[in-house]
């Protein structure tokens with residue numbers, strides 16, 4: 096009982112500072128210390144949120160942005176994971192593709208935006224392409240590193256006990272690579288939102304980034320701040336989900352025991 | 355010591371070449387025939403001849419880098435001899451596998467203890483049978499109630515016992531052990547030695563134990579083979595009744611001979 100209270104207390108303490116900041120911000124705004132043209136009060140952002148929620152505009156934009164983020168993530172993640180596996184397991188595949196991939200990696204994917212707009216216009220493909228490209232590298236590299244880092248003694252053990260190639264993969268190699276793959280996953284989720292924000296801000300006719308840009312044109316600073324907060328929230332949500340999956344599948348790892 | 359044992363000991367003391375253990379019509383477990391192993395142009399094992407009978411407990415001793423692990427890897431089929439041949443006895447269809455245990459337990463950290471033991475039945479048993487056999491063998495190594503734990507919560511000695519259970523669950527005819535107790539503290543070592551002897555006595559497999567601990571070798575083995583510069587320098591039978599007492603004068607006698615061989619560099 097008291098231990099439960101303690102743990103609630105411990106997690107509550109982290110929220111103390113943000114809450115104080117919020118209250119301070121509200122007071123400062125009301126006292127006129129912060130001009131509403133620079134930063135609207137939290138209550139103003141709250142009411143903008145309410146208005147957009149009621150009109151359905153907010154949810155629609157969140158839906159569109161999430162869909163874009165996820166589809167780009169699935170495409171880029173799947174290709175990165177597949178190539179990471181292939182290159183981790185086969186020296187031939189690695190020899191064939193790794194140098195090329197490392198070369199492309201040196202181009203910041205956001206630098207491709209002008210080119211991507213020329214190719215795809217401001218259609219969905221443009222966003223999908225950019226997000227997929229951004230997500231691809233962290234997933235690819237960490238999958239590859241994970242597989243290369245699997246303890247060769249364990250692989251030898253599996254062979255000694257007569258595991259087939261597929262058994263070896265499922266029971267030894269993949270679980271051994273998983274911690275590294277999760278690092279890539281969480282990193283990729285961060286890049287996914289970042290890429291989407293930039294892409295939507297520059298070229299889109301819907302979505303959260305577009306909503307923020309429209310609001311900027313009409314000087315609706317409360318909506319701009321709201322969009323930023325929602326991006327932060329969605330990013331946090333994705334990370335929490337990844338952490339949850341990580342905890343679930345890495346129960347064996349000492350780092351996740353008794354935590 | 356009786357007069358008879360003293361005579362027996364003398365005769366062993368005179369022997370630095372091979373000693374043929376009274377075979378009692380036993381089957382051959384395996385035989386190295388003029389086996390040589392080279393890595394590049396470095397000769398690690400040279401002209402090894404070694405016959406081991408079924409159910410024998412052989413200890414292999416030698417200085418670090420003398421080729422003990424290489425010998426075991428050949429025995430377990432993890433490497434092939436450069437020349438010569440390795441013959442396994444009783445080459446029948448239901449040939450039981452040779453298992454090897456290492457200094458590191460090599461457990462899968464992401465599989466629970468029971469599932470790690472299951473690995474030892476890969477391709478041997480399926481379904482329910484697997485779990486039952488695993489639980490049985492875990493009970494034999496004294497870990498019956500730990501099958502649902504993660505390996506990371508076990509002590510070093512317990513992990514090595516899980517590895518032993520995994521090696522034995524498929525009823526191997528030969529168990530090769532490469533310094534399996536090397537990383538354990540002295541007290542755990544003695545416990546593990548007793549466990550190993552007890553299980554060997556009940557399961558009757560052929561045991562080949564590489565160790566750098568001479569006392570361990572003489573207290574466990576029927577026969578101690580000393581390897582030096584890639585050759586068998588001494589092949590010594592240890593005809594001492596079991597259960598043996600650690601550091602008894604009888605064992606000390608054999609220990610002395612082995613140490614002499616190891617450090618005096620070829621007594622005449």
Ligand SMILES: Nc1ncnc2c1ncn2[C@@H]1O[C@H](COP(=O)(O)OP(=O)(O)O)[C@@H](O)[C@H]1O
Pocket residue numbers: 393398416417418419420421422423424425
């Ligand atoms: N795969 C290998 N490639 C090259 N040299 C090896 C290999 N395995 C073992 N050796 C060499 O063979 C010698 C004997 O090694 P090893 O059998 O491991 O010795 P021990 O187990 O007796 O300490 C060492 O000098 C080692 O460097």
Ligand SMILES: [Mg+2]
Pocket residue numbers: 422423424532
């Ligand atoms: Mg060795």
